Amino acid sequence: MGLKMMRATALATATSVAALLGGAANAVEIEYWQYFFDARVTAMEQLIENFEAANPDITVTMTHFPYADYRTKVAAAVPAGEGPDVVQLFYGWLNDYVEAELIQPLPADAFPAAEIDATFFPMVQAMKEGDNYWALPTAVRSLALFYNKRLMEEAGVEPPTTIDEMVAAARAMTKVDGAGNVTQVGLTAGMTAQDHHWWREVLVRQFGGEPYTDDYRTVAYNSDAGIAALEFYTGMAMGDEPITAFGFMDEPQAAFRAGMAGMHIDGSFRIGALNDTRGLQWGVTELPATNDGMRSNYSSYWVNAITTKAEGEKYDAAVKFMQYITSDEAMQIWLDVVGELPAKPSVGMTDANANDEVFGPFIRGLAYAHTTKFADESGQRQLMVEMVERMTLQGMSAAESLAIAAEAEQALLDDYYKK
Amino acid sequence: MDLYRNLTIRQKQIVWAYAFLALPILFYSVIRFYPTGNAILISFQDWNLLGARTWTGLDNYVKLLGDPVFWQVFRNTFVYLLLGTPISLVISFIIAYHLDKTRFMHGFLRMLYFLPFMTSAVAMAWVWRWFYQPVPIGLFNNALASIGIPQIAFLNSTTNALPSVLAPAVWAGLGFQIIIFMAGLRAIPRSYYEAAKIDGVGWWTVLWEITIPLLKPTIVFIVVFSSIGFLRIFDHVFNMTTNNPGGPLNSTKPLVLMIYETAFDSFDMGYAAAQTVVLFLVLLVVSLIQLRILRDR
Incomplete structure (x- = not known):
């Protein structure tokens, strides 16, 4: 009995060590940055958990700090090769980020422009240049x-x-x-x-x-x-x-x-x-x-983009993560947790959402909204x-x-x- | 090692002195002088925090001179200085002068005056901001309205806003100045007062001929200190007008707040640095003038 137990324990230990080592060898770790707002952080934690469950070989670490320091930190970290692989930014800042070469365009095969044009609310097209989108929102506001x-x-x-x-x-x-x-x-x-x-x-x-x-x-x-x-x-x-x-x-x-x-x-x-x-x-x-x-x-929105820091396998992981956080599922979670509206009519305009007593008026407003380019x-x-x-x-x-x-x-x- | 061993005791002392001095010098060069030099450099460049810095020569300074907001802000800064410093100086002297003669609950009173100085400026500004609101929530205006006097637009007025913001700032600084004045008063030898008493001179002469002249070093210190404080006023203004910082119509905006907004709302670092250089020069000139005027002749 004692021997059996010891053998079992040894086996279990060996397996878990192997699993751990094996996991460490394959795991890609990417970093996600956003500014601190309680509900947004909670929602993102939930999204990361779901994403990691579906992609066991990728780990996402979220970092957040006060809004006031946000831009400074991103600007200092990315060129130094530190900062995030996927970053959240205000739509009005996109030009500055593009010009400073802090973010890279989303790959056209994973994010085909024609499909995005057709499925997202039209105001998102401000993020498009040629055949590529630079960034995409999870949620919008009106x-x-x-x-x-x-x-x-x-x-x-x-x-x-x-x-x-x-x-x-x-x-x-x-x-x-x-x-x-x-x-x-x-x-x-x-x-x-x-x-x-x-x-x-x-x-x-x-x-x-x-x-x-x-x-x-x-x-x-x-x-x-x-x-x-x-x-x-x-x-x-x-x-x-x-x-x-x-x-x-x-x-x-x-x-x-x-x-x-x-x-x-x-x-x-x-x-x-x-x-x-x-x-x-x-x-x-x-x-x-x-x-x-x-x-x-x-309407206005915060977008997510892949930074120029992400390369190789981290880039691939970042693309996967971007795909998930701009998916229908992520948008519904964001709506339920943060109260911000889905960026796609297919999610926002479901009967349940569009006729919702609280969210309905905002979602219906999106159909005729304008986004000022500040x-x-x-x-x-x-x-x-x-x-x-x-x-x-x-x-x-x-x-x-x-x-x-x-x-x-x-x-x-x-x-x-x-x- | 031989080199060190061959030194005389005196030389060794000097080496050690410099070794100890090196620490603060290093600290100051990294924390103070390097950023200062860098800010002066940026003031000749265009930079939005994200991209590359590009040289623009004197463009930022030319823009500054032609910017009406800058001149308004420049004026405001000096209004804070020219109202704040004398008012706080006179009030704190009067309080210190009388507090010095008071025996009854002396320690308690002194603590009451010092308390605002220890309070967070942010908390204080928000409480005063609430005092100043129009009806139905503002303390002052509710009181006025209840006795049938028309409301006063404290913060929502281009003429009243600056004094309204200045008042709590003066009040907050009083405690410190009172303590310094009291220390100064205590340092005056009693024998002068005894001699004056024997000669039978009035209190005004005692004040004017003995107390104030002997307080001169204290006054110089307080004037320089509070001038720099008022020239750099920020937290009171920002917190009392967060919805419209420095408003209405820039009537309360001091230079430091303009620098902050240019740098961290508009992300125009070059222009903000140019404003900083101007503030630096103003502080330098004002301090030098005060030291010269108030120096012992």
Whole structure:
């Protein structure tokens, strides 16, 4: 018995050592980098686990760090041959990464451009050059109108579908004290949050204009439509009967979460935070359309790409990993865990997802969404912020303030594209 | 080894002294001087953190001179300095002067004044940011509204925002300055005051002829120290205006915040480095002027 046991143990040890050695000899280890956001890290851990189960010879290590350091670290690590084999980056940074030779194009045989064109949402085509894609997203984001169910009920209004209905509903939910101070807003507003996207890609178009031409290299919103859109936007706070106040409760999302705002425009990434807010009964609907039914939306996304560091067997492993994280299965996991929308209509537009009470409005918004090609997102947002401030704080007219913003943004774009 | 053995004791001492000195010198050259030199180099280049650096000569400086935001920011930086330094100097002196004469709960009061200095600037800025909000959440405006006075736009105003941001920054620095002033006051020999008492001079003369002149080294130290602090103000401004850093309309933006945004939001490292060089020169000039003016004649 004792001998038998010893022999068994020895055998087991020998086998496991062999397995370990054998595994080590074949295993390819690749590194994946993304910035830190709790749900994204959890989702990626789940994806890596599934991928490793299907590909036992590949190990994926994930590294994440704060958003603020992200770009610096990638830039320092890849040329030094350290960093990631597969990296996540904001779509607006792609040009910089390509020019700096930090990433390499995805192989056409594993990622045929024609197939991607046909199966992904069209905005992804911004990542294409010739027959190759440079990068692909797992998930995309869009905007929608959140509303507070309790305040709607109290004011006796329904979730709006058009801009006029939205203004009327907001008016019914706005509360003003005796001195004229707004104490509850019908709709949150602030260019510092998502409103600059709403104004650029949605309002300007709905008022009959075009925000940019020439593949986002020429500013075109300095038009009558642009002025009308800006007057509408600022008029919500500056009129005799305001339905909102800029800077109300510091941040639009804070006002909405505190139940002090009837409606709030925000991205799909806000869903998680709203779910965690106790006592808030909220719903969500598509961004309001014009009276003749014209809709628009803004979408953005983070993409994954293979870096120039990946070579040989690591490159092959990286391609396999990229294929998995852009697969239908990965997109559904990402939607369930992070709340970000699948980048393929075939996954997003399933009946279950498109009619989902929460995700539905965002997913339907993707069908008519535009993706701004930013040269410097925070710089371009700042110009929108200042455009409104010149009107609210310095009493400038919409036309004049818009002209200044358009000129400054054009200068910024020219400076970026001259390189 | 022979070489070392043949040295005299005095020479050996010198060798050892240099051996010990080498450490901080090495540290300073790697941590301070190398990055400083590198920043000056980058200011003549174009670099987005990712690609290659390309030489652009004086382009970044030319752009700087023609940038209206830069001049606005330059002005703001000096407003912080010219308001912040004298105000904090006077307040901290008055407090220290009276605290020095107080026996009742002296230690406790001193701790109360020192407490803000130990508090994290970020936490403090966020609390003050909440104080300054409009109704229905802001502490100050709620108080005003409840007694029927119209709201004051503290942060959402191009004229009020800078003083509003400066106030907590001054308050936070007071504790340190008070402690330095009290040490300075204690260092003045009592015999001068006794002589003045015998001569029967008034308190104003004592203050003006004895206390302040003898505090001069302390005042020089505090002025230089707090000037550099206000010229480099960042955390209070950034945290009180994170939604629109340095806003509204750049009215609170100091040079350091502009450098940060240019470097890490716009990724224009060359332009940011040029701004850094300007800040360096400003700090140098201001410190030299102050040392010269306040030096013992």
